[in-house]
Structures are given as structure tokens and as C-alpha cells.
Amino acid sequence: MVHRRTEYWVRVAAAAMVASALGTTALAQGSTGWPMNGNGYDNTRYSPLTQINAENVGKIKLAFSFQLGSLRSNESAPLIIGDTMYVSTSWGPKFVYALDARTGARKWTYQPEVAEDTLQYACCDVGNRGVSYADGKIFVGRLDGKLSAVDAATGKELWTSTVVDYKQGSVITSPPLVVRNMVIIGFGGGEYGVRGSLQAFDAATGKEIWKTWTVPGPDEANNDTWKGDSWQHGGAAPWLIGSYDPKTDTVFYGTSNPGPWNTAVRSTGDGNYGKLSNLYSSSTLALDAGTGKIKWWVQATPADAWDYDGVNELVLADLTIGGKKTPVYMKADRNGFFYVVNRETGKIVSAEKFVPSTNWANKIDLATGKPDENPDKRAGPNHPAKDICPNLIGGKNWQPMSFNPKTGLVYIPTNNVCMDWSVSEVNYRKGVFYLGAEFPTKPGPGGYLGELVAWNPVTQKKVWGVKSDLPFNGGTLTTAGNLTFWGDMHGIFHAYDAKTGKELWKASLGSGIGAGPVTYSIDGKQYVAIVVGRTASIPAFLGDVGKKMTAATPEGGAVFVFTQ
Amino acid sequence: MRLPAFRGVGLAAAILLGGVAAAETAPAPLRLCADPANLPFSSKAAGAADAPGLYIEIGRAVAEELSRPLDIVWSLSYFGKRNMRSTMLSGQCDFTVGLPATTDFMGPSVIFSRPILNLGYALVVPRGHTASGLDSLKGRRVAVQFASPPQSLLAMRADITSVTVMNPEEGMHRLAAGEADAAFIWGPSASYVNHTTLHDQFDVIPVQAPQMQFQAAIGFAKNNAALRDAVDAVLPRLEARIRELSDKYTPVMRVPPLTLSATTRPAAANAATQMRVAANEAPAAAALTQGGTAGATKGDVAKGAQLFNGTCAHCHGPDAIVADRKLNLRRLEHKYGEQTEAEFFTTVTHGRPAKGMPSWKGVFTHEDFVDIFAYLRTLQTK
Numbered sequence: 050m051v052h053r054r055t056e057y058w059v060r061v062a063a064a065a066m067v068a069s070a071l072g073t074t075a076l077a078q079g080s081t082g083w084p085m086n087g088n089g090y091d092n093t094r095y096s097p098l099t100q101i102n103a104e105n106v107g108k109i110k111l112a113f114s115f116q117l118g119s120l121r122s123n124e125s126a127p128l129i130i131g132d133t134m135y136v137s138t139s140w141g142p143k144f145v146y147a148l149d150a151r152t153g154a155r156k157w158t159y160q161p162e163v164a165e166d167t168l169q170y171a172c173c174d175v176g177n178r179g180v181s182y183a184d185g186k187i188f189v190g191r192l193d194g195k196l197s198a199v200d201a202a203t204g205k206e207l208w209t210s211t212v213v214d215y216k217q218g219s220v221i222t223s224p225p226l227v228v229r230n231m232v233i234i235g236f237g238g239g240e241y242g243v244r245g246s247l248q249a250f251d252a253a254t255g256k257e258i259w260k261t262w263t264v265p266g267p268d269e270a271n272n273d274t275w276k277g278d279s280w281q282h283g284g285a286a287p288w289l290i291g292s293y294d295p296k297t298d299t300v301f302y303g304t305s306n307p308g309p310w311n312t313a314v315r316s317t318g319d320g321n322y323g324k325l326s327n328l329y330s331s332s333t334l335a336l337d338a339g340t341g342k343i344k345w346w347v348q349a350t351p352a353d354a355w356d357y358d359g360v361n362e363l364v365l366a367d368l369t370i371g372g373k374k375t376p377v378y379m380k381a382d383r384n385g386f387f388y389v390v391n392r393e394t395g396k397i398v399s400a401e402k403f404v405p406s407t408n409w410a411n412k413i414d415l416a417t418g419k420p421d422e423n424p425d426k427r428a429g430p431n432h433p434a435k436d437i438c439p440n441l442i443g444g445k446n447w448q449p450m451s452f453n454p455k456t457g458l459v460y461i462p463t464n465n466v467c468m469d470w471s472v473s474e475v476n477y478r479k480g481v482f483y484l485g486a487e488f489p490t491k492p493g494p495g496g497y498l499g500e501l502v503a504w505n506p507v508t509q510k511k512v513w514g515v516k517s518d519l520p521f522n523g524g525t526l527t528t529a530g531n532l533t534f535w536g537d538m539h540g541i542f543h544a545y546d547a548k549t550g551k552e553l554w555k556a557s558l559g560s561g562i563g564a565g566p567v568t569y570s571i572d573g574k575q576y577v578a579i580v581v582g583r584t585a586s587i588p589a590f591l592g593d594v595g596k597k598m599t600a601a602t603p604e605g606g607a608v609f610v611f612t613q
Numbered sequence: 614m615r616l617p618a619f620r621g622v623g624l625a626a627a628i629l630l631g632g633v634a635a636a637e638t639a640p641a642p643l644r645l646c647a648d649p650a651n652l653p654f655s656s657k658a659a660g661a662a663d664a665p666g667l668y669i670e671i672g673r674a675v676a677e678e679l680s681r682p683l684d685i686v687w688s689l690s691y692f693g694k695r696n697m698r699s700t701m702l703s704g705q706c707d708f709t710v711g712l713p714a715t716t717d718f719m720g721p722s723v724i725f726s727r728p729i730l731n732l733g734y735a736l737v738v739p740r741g742h743t744a745s746g747l748d749s750l751k752g753r754r755v756a757v758q759f760a761s762p763p764q765s766l767l768a769m770r771a772d773i774t775s776v777t778v779m780n781p782e783e784g785m786h787r788l789a790a791g792e793a794d795a796a797f798i799w800g801p802s803a804s805y806v807n808h809t810t811l812h813d814q815f816d817v818i819p820v821q822a823p824q825m826q827f828q829a830a831i832g833f834a835k836n837n838a839a840l841r842d843a844v845d846a847v848l849p850r851l852e853a854r855i856r857e858l859s860d861k862y863t864p865v866m867r868v869p870p871l872t873l874s875a876t877t878r879p880a881a882a883n884a885a886t887q888m889r890v891a892a893n894e895a896p897a898a899a900a901l902t903q904g905g906t907a908g909a910t911k912g913d914v915a916k917g918a919q920l921f922n923g924t925c926a927h928c929h930g931p932d933a934i935v936a937d938r939k940l941n942l943r944r945l946e947h948k949y950g951e952q953t954e955a956e957f958f959t960t961v962t963h964g965r966p967a968k969g970m971p972s973w974k975g976v977f978t979h980e981d982f983v984d985i986f987a988y989l990r991t992l993q994t995k
Contacts, residue, residue, distance in 0.1 A: 168699075169691040217779070218691070242759040242779050276768070278777050282759050309760035313768040314775075430765065472765070475713045475827065477693030480654045481781065481799045482713045482732065482827045483761045589698070 082129040083567040086179050086224050087449060090293040091365035094451035094526050096568045100575035101613060102530030106544045106554045109611040112576055113153030117606035119143040122176030122563070123582030124222075126449075126524070127608060129569035130182050130201065136580065136608050141167065141192045142177040147204060151571055153610065157204030159189070164215070167192040171220045172238060174586035176563070178290070178447070183227040183252060190221035190234055196250060198232075208255035212236055212248055219243045219286070225250075226291035228300060228338045231258055233291060239284030239305030239330070239358060247287055247302060247334075249341060259341035263287055263304050263329050271328040279315035284308040285330035289360040289447055292378065297393055299344060300336045301378055303360040304329050306353045310486040311430065311472050316352040318429045320422045326351035331359035333380060333388075335395060345395035347418055349382045354427050355409060355470065356441035356488075357384040364452050364459065365392060368507055379506050381450055381461045383443025384420070386413055389506050401509035403502060404444035404463050406493045409437055433471030440468035440490055442521060442587070449524035449565040451533070456547045458512055459504045460525040460533045465493030466594060490591045498594060501525070501535050503550055513550030515543075519598055521587060524565025526577070534577060536562025540602045542579050542609070560605025561598065574612060582606040641976070642684040643840075645672035646697075646706035649687040653805035653862040654711060657687050667801075667862040668710035671729065674854050675708075675831070678847040694719060702834050704927050708844070714830035724837070725830040726844050729855055733826035734763050735800030736818045736871055737788060737807070744795070744818060744871055747773065756784035756796035762824040763797040782806055788815065804863040817863075822873035836931040839923035912987025920977065921985050928970075933992050946993040957986050 087094050101109060117123055119138035127136040134150040141163030147156040168175055171192055181188040186207065187199040194215035198207040212234055213219040218241030225234035231249040239245065245263035250256065264283035265272045272280055287302040294301070307330035312318050316325035329343070331350035336343055350357040363378040368389070370377075378392040385407030389398040400413035409427070410420035428434040442464055450461040468488045476485035492498055499517035504510070515535075523536035533547045538561040544554040561583025568577045582605040588595030647669060649657035655666035669685065676683035686706035690696040700706050702722055712718060714728045737756075738744050747770065756776045757764040767775045776793045778784040781802035788796045789811050796803065797820070804817045819826065833841045922931055925942075929935055933942045949956045961982055964972035977985075 166689055169689040169696070172692075216691075240760075277775050282777055282779070309764070311760070311765045311768065314760075314764055318768070430769070475715055475717050477690075477713055477718060479648065479690055479693070479780070480651045480711070480802065481758070481761070482829075483758070484765065484824060485760075586695075589695070 080131070080572065081570045082131065083126075083569045084128060084130060084182060086126050086128075086181065086290050087292075087362065087364075087565075088567070090226075090228075090295065092290065092292045092362050092449070093364055093366060093454075094449055094524070094565055095453050095528070096526070097529045098568055098570050098575050099528065099530040100570065100573075101528070101532065101568070101577060103532055103546050103553060105613065106530070106532055109544075109554060109577065109613055111556075112151070112610045112612040114607055114609045115146070115148060115153045115155075117144065117146075117580070117582065117608065119582075120604040120606045121582060121585040122174040123580050123606045124176045124447075124563045125179040125580045125608075126565050126567055127578050127580065128180060128182050128187075129567065129571075129578075132571050133201075134578065134608075135180055135182065135187055135201070137177045137180050137189065138606060139177055139582065140175045142180075142189065145180055145187065145189055145199065145204070147201070150569065150576065150610075151574070159187075159199050159204040159206065161189060161191055161195075161197055161206070161209075163191055163195075164193040167215060167220060170215050170218050170238075171222075171586070172218060172241065173222075174584050176222050176584065178223045178564070181224040181227050181232070183232075186252060188225050188227060188232050188252075190224055192220045192222065194219055194221060194236060196221070196225065196232065196234055196255070198252070198255060210250050210255040210257070213243070213246075217241065217243055221288070223289050226293060226300065227252060228293050231338070233300060235263075235287035235302065237286055237288035237305070239286045239288075240308040240310060240356070242282040242308060243286055244281060244283055245286035245304060247291075247300075247336070247341060261336060261341035261343065263334065264307075265328065274324055274326045274328040276315050276317075276325055282308060283315065283327060283330060285327070285332070287334070287360060290362055292363040292365050293338065294365055294376070294392055296376075298338045299392070300338045301363040301365070301392070302334050302336070303363065303380065304332045304334060305358045305360050306331050306350075306356050310354075310356070311484075312352055312354045313430050319432070320424050320427050322352035327353070331357055331384070333359065333363060333378070333390070335392070347388070347390055347395055347397060349380075349386065349388065349413075349418070349420075350384045351419065354429060355384070355437060357382070357409075357439075357443060359383065361443075361445060361447065362449050363392075364450065366452050366454065366506075368457075370398060370507055377506075379452065379459060381445040381459070381463070381504075383439065383445065384409070385439045385444035386410075386420075387459075387461075387504060387506065387509060388413075389509070399509050403461060403504055403511070404439055404465060404493075406438040406465055406467065406495070407444060409439075428470035428472065430472070433469065435469045436467055436491065437470055438467040438493055439464060440466045441488055441590070442466060446521060448522065448563055451525040451527040451565070452506075453527035453529075453533070453547055455529055455531070456503075456527075457505060457507065458527075458547065459506050460527055460535070460547075461502045461504055462522045462524060462535065463500050463502050464520040465495065465498055465500060466520050466591075467491045467493050488590075490594045492594065499538070501533075501545075503533070503547070515545070515550060515552070519601060520591075520594065521563065521584065521598065523562035523579075526566040526568060528568060534566040534568075534579070536564070536566065536579055536581065538562070538583065538598055538601050540581060540583070540605070542566070542581075556609075556611070558607070558609050560602045560607075576610050576612045578608055578610045580608045640681045642682040643672075643676045643679065643708065644684045644686050644706040645669070645676075646686050646688065646700045646709040647672070648690040648696075651690065653801060657685075664862070667858055670858045670861075671710045671831075671851075671855055672708070674851050674858075675710075675844055675847065678851060679843060697723065697832070701832065704834070707833065707837060707840060709832045711829045712832035714828040719832075722835055723832045724835050724841050725832050726841055727848055728828035728830050729848065730829040730859060731826060732829050733800055734761070734797060734820050735803055736820055737785065737796040737798060737803045737815045738818070740814060740816050742795075742816065744816075746871065746873060750795060753794040754792070756787050756793040756798060758784065758798055761798075763820075766822075767797065785811065785815075801863045808864050819870040820873060821870045825873075836922040836926045839919045912983040912985075912990075914984070914988050914991055916981075917984035917986070917988030920981055921988055925985065933989065942989050943992050943994045945989060954986065957989070958982060961985075
């Protein structure tokens with residue numbers, strides 16, 4: 050990892066990069082943090098730590114818990130920098146805390162002045178997925194469309210910049226990606242009329258360095274994939290976390306679905322969309338880190354008609370495919386297909402259904418990326434569609450998967466939910482009645498609604514799975530100790546044998562879990578941390594399935610930390 | 614339970630301040646749910662005191678007719694349904710003026726009065742310009758709202774250029790700025806902007822076609838049928854007033870509507886998506902608090918249910934289903950046995966102020982209490 054720009058990097062982050070990107074386990078068992086949301090630029094959520102392992106995980110006990118002081122949609126992956134845990138809460142975030150990562154003792158609390166009316170504009174709840182760290186600063190993406198930098202030592206706010214006007218339905222719920230001196234961030238709101246963009250801000254000053262529209266304008270390439278002026282409100286908002294490959298200096302981001310829901314407005318209204326594929330919606334973008342220029346893209350769901358938002362995280366790894374080491378990104382797309390793509394060329398290596406009920410398309414053409422659609426399942430004007438799988442929450446939603454280079458498996462929190470879709474319902478917004486889409490939720494086949502799936506990305510086959518009676522379960526963590534950790538909507542936090550899926554340990558934590566767990570080691574002692582506190586807005590979209598989700602646990606907000 | 618308890622305290626305070634006699638003539642305020650910044654429908658702005666909005670004035674008229682004071686509970690309605698869930702359906706306010714009068718809109722959680730207004734999309738063209746149908750817009754630039762039925766309709770016409778706007782106000786301003794030749798947007802808002810800021814430069818022509826015209830009603834939470842019925846009973850007397858108010862806020866709407874032919878129906882329209890107006894039953898009971906005269910000795914269970922769900926349910930849960938055991942009136946007999954009836958009447962007439970239960974003496978009649986008790990008797994867990 051000798052690189053000219055290393056001086057700009059956070060030392061711990063670079064260390065984690067070495068460990069997780071290359072799959073080494075040789076890291077000293079002294080102190081190992083969790084420096085980024087996905088534990089590195091590669092978002093593998095893999096830790097080389099082995100002190101807690103498949104042999105002894107059954108004996109782990111609570112080290113401490115900490116109440117976040119904010120209920121619902123607590124989705125934060127805590128960061129561990131040195132001996133400090135940085136954990137953010139829902140509602141803005143309402144708070145960011147710095148805690149002693151060994152004891153939970155509070156060092157400081159940062160309470161940003163977040164506008165009070167953000168709930169009105171947050172389509173999918175007031176969640177926050179964590180903060181980012183670099184160069185002694187904590188960076189906080191905020192529901193009110195702002196980005197703040199905070200002194201990591203004191204909690205003092207250093208600067209705040211406006212990324213987007215949240216009153217157009219664009220809120221920020223995810224942490225930025227920090228590359229060198231650039232704090233890169235997007236925002237949400239794909240179906241509410243925004244035009245998506247990614248922006249890089251100077252880490253020192255908060256000044257904008259570059260901005261890239263994720264829907265091209267009239268003097269840019271691919272603007273002609275939009276009908277009329279629909280590009281102006283096309284969505285394609287990158288609202289989740291990004292990845293970064295230092296070798297090629299490339300930033301990777303997924304983009305949301307396009308808007309509005311009626312595809313006739315922005316495309317042809319049916320599956321013969323031709324050129325009108327609505328780039329770069331429901332896509333993966335590879336951008337030059339220094340300039341933000343789009344190098345290439347892979348669109349998973351052209352002219353999306355299902356709300357198959359393409360933001361899911363890109364997990365970077367080098368896989369041996371056909372005897373050849375191949376640099377890839379892996380993406381479990383909302384659309385039910387697992388994509389393995391060469392991250393240096395953009396060429397699709399393979400794409401297979403990771404949720405077996407997926408029926409909107411039969412397969413993906415690897416050469417063109419185009420789905421072989423099932424015409425019965427594409428709703429459009431005068432054409433409601435029934436029993437479409439997955440439903441709009443997707444085969445996988447935002448909850449992060451993890452990749453373990455030792456087992457070679459990806460651990461994916463999947464959903465098995467279907468829907469009917471029509472554009473019919475009389476809705477109401479700000480004094481105006483208008484047509485909304487209606488999408489009654491139906492349980493998927495097989496008598497389960499979610500499944501933790503251990504997936505072999507090379508053979509594109511499931512190796513083991515754990516079924517759940519609820520969808521929208523939490524993210525995963527995997528370790529060199531042959532462990533996979535996963536929290537569910539019942540608030541149960543589980544540890545499994547990463548190779549076999551055998552449950553080795555569990556604890557009931559009281560509120561549904563969406564966040565991904567993290568692990569770290571301080572002074573030779575390993576800890577596993579998880580934030581709990583279920584969503585409240587998502588179930589409202591899901592009818593009876595949603596009622597089961599809210600009935601399962603009360604709202605909550607806490608971090609729990611376990612150790613031996 | 615904080616809010617209902619607070620409400621109870623407020624009521625108790627009113628009784629204390631005014632004495633028992635005053636309490637009998639000071640009914641609880643009606644709480645109107647409204648958006649603070651949504652003219653011509655509602656505005657909290659001080660400058661809008663003379664014209665606080667059509668829905669506010671209709672709400673006032675309704676409250677006056679029911680002889681109840683009006684409180685306005687402000688909340689933004691960017692997402693209409695979510696706003697309803699967190700306000701009216703959470704018991705924070707009692708009624709909302711101007712909801713789509715259809716069970717497709719949040720039925721069965723929301724129930725509706727009879728329709729009070731016709732609202733819909735309109736074609737806005739320079740004054741004197743004749744618009745005979747969509748064909749007359751050929752080759753023109755037409756402003757349409759993002760994700761609206763007119764946008765869907767024009768999406769099917771290659772010969773008309775859509776200019777997408779995020780709200781009707783933006784549509785009017787782009788029209789006035791010459792960035793569009795016509796606008797096909799939400800009529801009442803267009804009319805209001807046209808009149809208040811654009812000197813009636815434009816004609817606002819209602820468009821008759823599927824998905825274009827809607828009936829608006831007053832909405833209530835489903836456990837508030839008693840209030841709904843009371844409002845329905847006074848609405849006939851308010852017809853002229855509502856028409857007057859509608860003219861005040863949307864003054865140039867009285868032009869002959871434009872009917873679009875079948876060939877230009879909105880793309881999304883089909884039998885299943887036709888507007889369905891909620892079938893409002895004839896109001897069963899005209900008065901909110903004077904019911905329950907029949908069956909005074911044994912009590913009228915149906916009336917009791919209505920009263921209970923209209924008022925007591927705020928704390929004790931719709932149909933007396935509530936998670937908190939202390940508030941669970943289905944356990945009354947289990948708890949008090951033979952003393953149940955005496956305990957009930959003592960509590961409702963004296964309250965338990967320390968626990969947030971006000972006295973309802975002077976608010977409900979003895980007959981009301983008898984009816985409510987009769988209803989609760991039918992619900993006791995064995």
C-alpha cells in the first residue's frame with residue numbers, strides 16, 4: 050500500500066484497507082479500529098480479528114450499553130478511532146457521541162442544529178447511518194441537507210456546508226466518503242422530483258471542490274436517454290455510502306431509481322424503452338476521484354418501473370474467477386440480481402438472482418447489461434402488474450452485506466417480498482390531489498419474508514441461509530474468526546459459523562435491528578458493537594407486512610457492546 | 614399518553630376557571646388540522662389574517678355552526694398521508710378540510726363528511742385564448758406538475774411539449790415569464806396566483822376528464838364518527854357560505870369547463886382507477902353531545918360506542934382496546950367487581966385529576982354516561 054497520497058490518508062483507515070482489501074490476517078492484535086462505515090474503502094465489513102471466534106463466541110458478554118437518546122431508525126455503524134467510539138443517532142442526527150470504546154464513558158456530545166421540520170421531507174424515515182472520520186475530524190451528513198465537520202477530539206463544530214435544499218424532499222441519511230481532502234456526499238429523494246448529484250467538499254474548509262450531476266444535462270452525454278425535460282427531475286440520487294479504489298483513483302456510488310413513477314413521462318411507458326433508459330438512474334457509477342468525472346457506468350434497471358433503487362453498496366474485492374485474480378465490485382441489487390463487475394473495466398462478469406422469487410426479469414445480458422424482462426411484470430399506463438418480485442424494498446435494501454475473504458462468501462440480508470403495482474391511487478400532497486402509485490405488498494413464496502444468505506460470488510450460488518418471518522433485517526459483519534454477525538427485526542443479535550451457518554450465539558436487544566455490526570480491538574481485547582432501534586416509516590409502505598414489523602418490537606435507540 | 618392527558622388537564626382547567634355553570638356552556642374546542650403555508654387553502658402568516666385560506670374559513674364556519682370554539686393545529690403537509698397519520702390519526706387534531714372524498718384515500722382509517730367542494734386540474738391560457746381541447750395545444754409548451762395526471766396525459770402526446778414544474782405556483786410563474794404557452798395545473802392554486810399576483814391575465818378553465826376533477830370533503834379519524842355526523846348535519850346550512858368562500862379564493866373559476874374527449878383520456882385511467890366518491894350514509898345522529906336520550910335506564914350501546922370512540926378513546930383506545938393496563942376499561946369488572954357501576958359514575962363525574970382523567974360532568978349528560986357504561990359492559994373481559 051505504498052502510495053504517493055498516503056500522507057493524506059488517515060493512518061488507521063489505510064491500515065484497515067491493507068487488512069481488508071488484501072485479506073491479510075497478519076495485523077497485530079494490539080489495537081484495531083473500525084475506521085469507516087464499511088471498515089474500509091472496500092466496504093467489505095470484514096475484520097481480521099480472531100480473538101472472538103467460532104470456538105468461543107458462545108461465551109461473549111455485555112461490556113456496556115449506551116442509550117442514544119433518540120428513537121427509531123437508528124442505523125449507525127459506529128466508528129472506532131483509537132480508543133474512541135463515534136456513534137450517531139436518528140433524527141438528524143439528534144446527537145453524535147464520542148465514547149470510550151472500552152467502557153462507554155462519554156467524552157463529548159455533538160448536537161447539530163438540525164431543522165425541526167425534516168420529518169416532513171424524509172421519505173423513508175429519519176434514519177442516520179453513521180459518520181465519517183479523517184484527519185482529526187468527524188463528518189456528519191444531516192437530514193436537513195447539510196454537511197458538518199466536527200473536531201474529533203472536542204466535538205466542536207468546525208464548519209457546516211449546505212449540500213441540498215431538503216425542502217425538495219432531499220435528505221441526507223448516510224455518511225460521506227472521504228478521499229484525500231475531499232468529503233464526497235450525495236442525498237436522497239429520487240421519486241420526489243430532485244435531480245441527483247454527488248458533491249465533493251474540502252475537508253478543511255467545507256468549500257465545494259466538484260459537483261457531478263447523476264442525471265446528465267443537455268450538453269452532456271446521455272441526456273438523450275430522457276424524454277423531454279424529464280431529466281430536470283429525474284432522480285438518480287446517490288444517497289447511500291460510496292466505495293473507493295486507490296489503485297485506479299476511482300470512486301464508486303450506486304444511484305437511486307428515476308422519477309416520476311409513471312415511466313411514460315420519462316421513457317416509453319413499456320419495456321421497449323430503446324434509448325430512453327434514463328441514465329444514470331438505478332446504476333453503478335465509477336467516477337474519477339479528483340474531478341468527479343464519470344468514467345463508466347453499469348445500469349442494472351433501465352427505465353425503472355418498480356422502484357428498484359440502485360444505491361446498494363459496492364463491495365470491492367479481488368476474486369479468483371476462472372483461475373484468474375479479478376478486481377471486482379459486488380452488488381446485491383434491489384432488483385434481485387447479484388452483480389459481479391470488473392471494477393477496472395466496468396465489464397459485467399456475472400449477474401444471477403440471489404432472491405429466487407425474482408421474476409421481473411429472467412436474466413441479465415452480460416454483454417449489454419440489459420435485463421431480459423418479463424413483460425407481464427412491468428406496470429405502465431393502462432397496464433397494472435401483479436405478483437412482481439421483489440417488491441419496492443428490493444431483494445436487498447440499504448442494510449449492508451459483508452465479504453469474508455477466508456470463506457470467500459458474501460453475507461447478504463435479503464428480502465422475500467412481492468407486490469402488485471398500478472398507477473391509480475388518489476393521493477394528496479400540499480393541497481393538491483394527484484395520482485400516486487399503489488403497490489400492495491405480498492409475502493414472497495416459501496413462507497418467509499427475509500433471509501440471511503451466504504452467497505458464493507464466484508459460482509453465484511447460495512451456500513447457506515437463515516430464514517426470517519420478517520423482511521428488512523439488519524446488516525452483517527464477518528471476521529477472520531469464522532464468524533458472521535447479524536441482527537434481525539425482532540431485535541435478536543446472532544453470531545453464526547461463517548462457513549456453515551450454524552448459530553453459535555444470540556442475544557435479545559429489545560428493538561429491531563437495521564444497522565450493521567462492527568468489531569474492534571483495544572489493548573488486545575476484541576469487542577463487537579451493534580446499534581439497535583427499528584424503522585418506523587418503512588412499515589407504513591408495507592401494509593400487513595409492515596404491521597408485523599412494528600408489532601415485533603418497540604421503537605428503540607441504543608448501542609450494545611460485547612466482549613469475552 | 615402525554616397529549617390526551619394534557620388535553621384532559623386543559624379541559625379541567627377550563628372547568629375550574631369558568632365554574633360549573635360556565636363549563637356547561639363552554640364546549641371543548643374543535644381542533645382543525647391545517648398546513649401553515651399552503652395558500653389559497655391555509656396560512657398561518659400574520660399577513661394573511663383577512664384571508665387565512667379557504668380551508669381555515671370553512672373550518673371556522675363549521676365550528677361556528679356547531680357552537681364550538683376553533684383551535685388550529687398547524688403541521689406541514691408535504692407528504693399528505695404521513696401528515697394525517699402523525700396529526701389527525703394520532704389524536705392531535707379533530708378534522709381536516711379538503712381531503713379527497715374517496716375511501717381510496719386512507720380508508721378506512723379516515724372517514725369523510727359529504728363532499729363540500731369540487732376541485733381539479735385546469736388549463737391556464739392567456740385571457741381570450743380559446744382552448745377547445747388538447748389539439749389546440751399542438752406545438753405549444755405546456756407547464757405540468759411533476760407526477761400529476763396532466764403530466765401523464767401529455768406524456769402520451771408527442772406534439773405537445775411538457776414543461777415540468779414542481780408545484781402550481783411555479784407553473785404560473787413560468788407561464789407569466791413566457792417559458793410556457795399554457796399551463797395544465799391544479800386549478801384552485803392557479804386561480805389564486807392569477808388573481809392575487811398576475812392581475813387576472815389568464816383564463817383558468819377547469820378540465821373535465823377522468824382523474825382531473827375531484828370532490829373534496831372534510832376528513833376525520835375513523836373513531837370520530839360522532840363528530841363527522843354532527844358536521845354532516847350542519848353542512849347543508851353552510852352550502853352558500855362555502856360557495857362564497859370558494860369564490861373569494863378562486864375567483865375566476867366560473868368559466869365553462871373544457872371536456873376532453875374519450876380519445877384524449879389520461880393514460881392511467883381505466884375502470885379500476887375511476888374516482889370513487891365515498892358513499893356517505895345519511896347522518897345517524899345530528900348532535901355530538903346531546904345523544905343518548907333513548908334507553909336511558911338501560912343505556913343505548915350503539916350511542917355509547919359512538920360517544921366513547923369520539924372522546925374517551927383518545928386515552929382509553931378505540932373500542933376500549935389499549936395497551937396500558939391502567940387505562941384498559943375492558944378490565945373494569947375484573948378490577949371492581951360489584952363496585953364497577955359506582956366506580957364508573959364516580960370517576961366520570963369527579964375525575965381522577967392526579968392521573969390525567971378529567972371530570973366529564975357538564976360535558977356529557979347523565980344519559981350519555983349511561984350509554985357509555987352500557988357500551989363498556991358489553992366489552993368486559995371475563
